[in-house]
Amino acid sequence: MIAQIIFIIILGAAIYLFSKNVAKIRRNILLGKDTDRKDQSALRWKVMAKIALGQTKMVKRPVATVMHFFIYAGFIIINLEVLEIMIDGVFGSHRIFANPLGGLYGFLIGAFEVLAVLVLTACIVFLCRRNVIHLKRFTGTEMTQWPKSDANYILITEILLMTAFLTMNAADYKLQLLHFGHYVSAGSFPVSSLLAPLLPDGASALVIAERVCWWFHIVGILCFLNYLPYSKHFHILLAFPNTYYSNLNPKGKFTNMASVTNEVKAMLDPSYAPENTGEPGRFGAKDVTDLTWKNLMEAYTCTECGRCTSVCPANITGKLLSPRKIMMDTRDRITEIGNNIDKHGKDYQDDKSLLDNYISREELWACTSCNACVEACPVNINPLEIITEMRRYIVMEESQAPASLNNMFSNVENNGAPWKYSQADRFNWTEEQ
Amino acid sequence: MENPKSEIKIPTMAEMAAQGKEPEILFWVGCAGSFDERARKITRDICKILHYVGISYAVLGTEENCTGDPAKRAGNEFLFQMQAMMNIQVLDGYNIKKIVTGCPHCFNTIKNEYPGLGGNYEVIHHTQLIQQLINDGKLKAEGGESFKGKRITYHDPCYLGRGNDVYEAPRAALDILDTELVEMKRCKSNGLCCGAGGAQMFKEPEPGKKDINIERIADVIEAKAQVVAAACPFCMTMLTDGLKNQDKEQEIKVLDIAEITARANGL
Numbered sequence: 174m175i176a177q178i179i180f181i182i183i184l185g186a187a188i189y190l191f192s193k194n195v196a197k198i199r200r201n202i203l204l205g206k207d208t209d210r211k212d213q214s215a216l217r218w219k220v221m222a223k224i225a226l227g228q229t230k231m232v233k234r235p236v237a238t239v240m241h242f243f244i245y246a247g248f249i250i251i252n253l254e255v256l257e258i259m260i261d262g263v264f265g266s267h268r269i270f271a272n273p274l275g276g277l278y279g280f281l282i283g284a285f286e287v288l289a290v291l292v293l294t295a296c297i298v299f300l301c302r303r304n305v306i307h308l309k310r311f312t313g314t315e316m317t318q319w320p321k322s323d324a325n326y327i328l329i330t331e332i333l334l335m336t337a338f339l340t341m342n343a344a345d346y347k348l349q350l351l352h353f354g355h356y357v358s359a360g361s362f363p364v365s366s367l368l369a370p371l372l373p374d375g376a377s378a379l380v381i382a383e384r385v386c387w388w389f390h391i392v393g394i395l396c397f398l399n400y401l402p403y404s405k406h407f408h409i410l411l412a413f414p415n416t417y418y419s420n421l422n423p424k425g426k427f428t429n430m431a432s433v434t435n436e437v438k439a440m441l442d443p444s445y446a447p448e449n450t451g452e453p454g455r456f457g458a459k460d461v462t463d464l465t466w467k468n469l470m471e472a473y474t475c476t477e478c479g480r481c482t483s484v485c486p487a488n489i490t491g492k493l494l495s496p497r498k499i500m501m502d503t504r505d506r507i508t509e510i511g512n513n514i515d516k517h518g519k520d521y522q523d524d525k526s527l528l529d530n531y532i533s534r535e536e537l538w539a540c541t542s543c544n545a546c547v548e549a550c551p552v553n554i555n556p557l558e559i560i561t562e563m564r565r566y567i568v569m570e571e572s573q574a575p576a577s578l579n580n581m582f583s584n585v586e587n588n589g590a591p592w593k594y595s596q597a598d599r600f601n602w603t604e605e606q
Numbered sequence: 607m608e609n610p611k612s613e614i615k616i617p618t619m620a621e622m623a624a625q626g627k628e629p630e631i632l633f634w635v636g637c638a639g640s641f642d643e644r645a646r647k648i649t650r651d652i653c654k655i656l657h658y659v660g661i662s663y664a665v666l667g668t669e670e671n672c673t674g675d676p677a678k679r680a681g682n683e684f685l686f687q688m689q690a691m692m693n694i695q696v697l698d699g700y701n702i703k704k705i706v707t708g709c710p711h712c713f714n715t716i717k718n719e720y721p722g723l724g725g726n727y728e729v730i731h732h733t734q735l736i737q738q739l740i741n742d743g744k745l746k747a748e749g750g751e752s753f754k755g756k757r758i759t760y761h762d763p764c765y766l767g768r769g770n771d772v773y774e775a776p777r778a779a780l781d782i783l784d785t786e787l788v789e790m791k792r793c794k795s796n797g798l799c800c801g802a803g804g805a806q807m808f809k810e811p812e813p814g815k816k817d818i819n820i821e822r823i824a825d826v827i828e829a830k831a832q833v834v835a836a837a838c839p840f841c842m843t844m845l846t847d848g849l850k851n852q853d854k855e856q857e858i859k860v861l862d863i864a865e866i867t868a869r870a871n872g873l
Contacts, residue, residue, distance in 0.1 A: 233796070425769025426718035430683045434723065437687040457681065486799040486822075491815030539812040542679045542804030543764040548795050564681030578680050581808040585685055589671035590637040591808055600667040602639065602646040603616050 180262035180391075187395035194402035198473055201511040205466035206454075210418040217417050220553075225416040230551040234480070240295035244331065247292035248409065251338070254285050258391050268345075271359030282360035286342060289335045290364050296328045296335075303328075310479040313488075315498035320405065320477055327406045334393050341386035343368040344379045351376055356383075408476035412552045415474040418467055419553040424544040427561060432456065433569075457565025460526040461507045464562060471554040472504035481546035481556060487539040494539035496546035496556035502531035503559060528563055537563050538575060614650075614657050618667040619700045629664040631656075632702045634716065636709035637672050638839030644846065645708075645839035651868035652708050652732050658873050659744045663706075669696055673715040680805035687723060690715075694725035704728045706735045708864070710766035710838045711803075717770070731766055733837050733863045737775040740782055750872030753783040758866075759790050759831035761822070761845060762797035763838035776837050779863045783870055790825040798822050800848075802840035823848030826858060837863050 210217075223229050228245065231238040257270045271278045302308045303324055311324070342365035348356035353376045362369075372382055401407045433456070435447035458464050461472075481496035482488050488495050506527045513521045528534075540560045547555045568574045574582070581591045589596045622629055633656060639649040656663045674689030693716075697705075705727050707713040717729035730738075739745035747753070758780055766772045773794045780787050792798040801811065801818025811817055823845065826834045836842045842860055849855045861869075 423714075423718055423770045425714035425765045427678060429687065429719060429722040433683045433687050437684065437691060440688070441691055456683070484796070484798075486801060486818045487812070487814070489798075490801075490811075490818050490821050492812045494812075535812055538809070539814075540804050541764070541799045541801060541806050541818065543799035544768040545764075545796075545799065548768050561679075561681065565683055566681075568681035569684060574680060574682070575809050577809040578805060581676055581680070581805065582682055582685055585672045585674070585677055585689065589689075590641060591672060591676045592637065592641055594641045596671075597668060599640045599670060600618070600665075602635070602641075602649050605650070 174265070177263065177265045183392060183395060184259065184262065187399060190399050191402070194399070197511060197515075198402055198407075200514075201507050202466050202469045202473065204462050204507065204510065205464050205469040206462075208465040208467055210467060213421060216421060217419070220419050220421070221413055221417040224419070224551070224553055225412045228551065230549075230553075233549070236298075237478075240298050243288070243291035243295040247288040247295075247335075250288055251285050251292075253281065254338075255391070255394060258387070262391060267355050268357075268359045271357070278359060279361040282342070283363050286339065286362060286364040289338050293332060293335045296332045300325065300328050300332075310483045313479065313482060313495055313497065314493075315495055315501050316477070316479075320501070323404050323406075324477070326400070327404065330393065330397050330400070334390060334397070337386045337390040337393065339365045339368060340372075341365075341383055341390060344372055344383035344386065347372055347374075348376065348379050348383060351379075353380070405476045408474050408552065411470065411474035415470055416553050418470065420555060420558075424547055428558075430456070430565070455566065456569040457567070458559070458562035459528050459566045459570070461503055461510065463566070464503070464559060468503065468555075468559055468562075469507050472500050472507060474552055475500040475504065475554055476552075477501065478551070480549040480551065481554070484545040484549045486541055486543060486545065492536075492539040493533065494536045498536070499532060499556040499559050500554060502527065506531050528566065532563065534567065534573075537567070614653060616653055616667075617664040618669075619664045619702075620667065620669065622664045623700060627662075628701060630662045631704045631706055632697070632700075633663050633665050634673075634705050634707040634709075634712050635665055635670060636707060636712045636839065638843075639708045640670070642839055642843070644842055648839065648842070648862040648864050649708055651862070651864045651873070652706075654868050654873040655732075655736065655739075655745070655864060655871075656706075658871065659739055666696065666700075671696070673712045675711040675715040676805045676808060678715070678719070679803065680808075686719075690720055690723050690725065694720060694723060697725060697727065702727060704730075706730050706732055708732050708839070710763040710769070711840070714765040714769050731772060731775070731837070733766070733776040733779055734772060736863060736867050737778040740778060745867065745871065747782045747784070747867075747870035748872075751869040753785045753833075753866065753870060756783075756785045756833060757788055757829075757831045758783070758785045758833045758835055759788050759826060759829045760793070760835045760837075760863075761790070761800065761826070761841055762794060763836070763841050764797070764799050764803050766837055767797050768795055776835065776863050779867055780835060783866070788829050788831060790829045790831075792825055798825060800838075800841040800844035802844050807840050807843070817848075817851075819844040819848035820851055823852055823854070827852065827854060831858060833859050833861055833866075835863055835866060836860055 231241060260269050261267055303311050342362050345356060346362040346366055347369050349358045372379060438445045439447055455463060461469060477497060479497050485494060485496050513523060537560055542557060544557060547557055584591050584593050588594060633652065635649050638645040671693055672689055673693060674686035678686035705716060707729065710731060713729055713731040716727060736745065760776055760780060762773065799818060800822055834845055836845055842862060845860045849858055
């Protein structure tokens with residue numbers, strides 16, 4: 174009875190804390206400007222099913238794909254077991270699904286064990302890739318101590334959870350063989366039966382082992398749940414809405430700024446009465462709140478896998494730009510703004526901005542807008558949109574484009590071509606030179 | 607053999623309109639195609655192809671103006687929209703419905719970004735036109751230079767490939783040549799940029815270990831290609847410079863899909 178009460182308190186506290194932190198992230202995301210991503214819902218569901226559920230963009234890197242799939246499948250399917258553990262915890266029952274499911278229960282528990290081994294294997298491989306082989310993709314200026322530790326914490330936690338799950342089953346299996354107490358024969362244990370010889374033979378010691386592992390496993394999961402909002406691992410949740418709200422246009426298409434359209438129309442036709450496009454705001458983005466909520470959602474979705482940076486032509490050739498850093502900086506900055514709101518109220522202004530304090534101009538001007546990063550992202554994140562918005566701010570609000578680009582602008586403006594050629598010579602190509 | 611190009615008279619929209627005629631398609635030449643010496647050859651080859659298959663077409667000549675693409679990618683949305691609105695006025699003034707471009711940047715801009723500003727046209731890139739002509743049996747690879755057995759690789763321009771998912775049309779134009787078409791390790795949606803996009807063409811690159819076109823040309827050399835086919839005037843410049851930098855311009859040629867098509871047909 175006491176155990177049940179303790180369990181319910183822990184469960185309630187975990188859910189409460191998690192919802193609070195998720196609400197905070199939601200609020201932070203909604204600090205972004207509005208953008209309409211509600212059209213074509215049928216297509217959006219399809220994109221989400223394909224990209225997030227089906228993980229079709231993962232396949233470009235086969236080793237990572239297979240390993241990631243083990244963890245992904247393990248995570249989703251083993252949740253069925255977590256459901257049973259929750260019910261058992263609240264009602265003080267033991268393996269409550271065993272009776273109603275009958276033979277299927279044995280199959281399921283067996284399948285969970287196999288999955289648990291696959292998850293364990295994948296986590297060990299992933300740890301080796303990061304800490305032993307030192308794969309280039311997991312390095313870079315933005316991969317400082319915290320992002321590296323974050324990745325390791327996630328993998329180690331998953332290893333511990335799976336180990337506890339298997340040890341718990343091993344103890345249960347042994348107790349079942351002893352026909353001890355309520356440990357009636359239920360489930361099949363293809364993996365944990367192999368671990369059983371490592372456990373003590375005494376029933377009371379086994380009960381302790383089983384209970385400790387049970388509590389460690391479920392409390393561990395609840396702690397892990399509350400770690401998510403602080404971690405890149407949050408992608409397991411946000412991957413779904415993020416792909417649902419994907420950009421459905423061709424990647425080459427950049428947004429046309431409505432605020433600019435109004436001004437240009439007024440310039441070309443003085444009698445033009447501008448449509449109301451809402452608050453004037455600034456052109457482009459100096460800080461994260463100038464970006465759209467979708468850009469900010471993407472920042473929270475990023476799991477720092479670095480596929481974007483590894484295909485970025487600027488990064489490959491040694492320039493400062495790293496698309497992953499663009500996303501991580503955006504998330505760090507919006508988190509900072511959110512924390513400021515919590516501490517000092519919603520009108521608080523610090524003297525910082527995404528531009529210059531986080532992302533340098535040198536990074537922004539190195540982009541070739543080639544869309545390789547957008548193509549590479551397994552969850553449809555678009556660093557190029559943020560880069561473009563920041564360029565717009567630098568050019569239109571500050572007039573601080575590199576001098577050569579200013580020359581190009583004035584050529585386009587004065588003679589209709591980015592180079593200094595006369596408009597009158599434009600049709601001279603008919604003659605061979 | 608008589609050189610057919612001397613016979614070609616390039617029709618302009620203004621002349622056509624004066625005669626009360628409307629061409630089937632407008633050939634949007636682009637700034638590089640109008641001014642860049644190398645790209646001008648490609649422009650003439652596209653005209654030769656159009657002329658050869660007998661499509662009724664015209665160009666804007668001196669009435670054409672930069673689409674605004676480099677301004678937009680660099681963040682100058684004002685300048686882009688000014689250019690776009692002026693161009694839309696000209697295009698609509700001539701009642702233009704269909705456009706073929708010689709440049710993926712013009713193609714992307716007019717196709718994707720002009721509709722939001724009121725300019726609605728059917729826009730294709732010249733490699734798509736060539737593919738269509740091949741499919742319709744109007745264009746073969748006969749009567750000209752033989753590319754048989756040559757190792758050719760194709761460099762995907764970002765704004766044609768990833769930007770607009772056009773991967774097959776340029777390859778279809780190479781397929782009929784009976785060549786040995788080899789892919790580079792980074793191709794199609796994984797293709798590596800030449801380094802010129804996003805207005806980089808008009809500025810010095812940021813400091814780094816090397817230039818992007820040098821990185822890309824290593825892929826070309828690794829593929830052991832004799833010809834690298836391009837479909838964008840900026841890629842053309844970057845690849846050509848890359849080959850020069852690596853002292854490979856004698857062994858490896860950069861040719862646009864339009865040039866290859868024109869040569870294969872003896873145009």
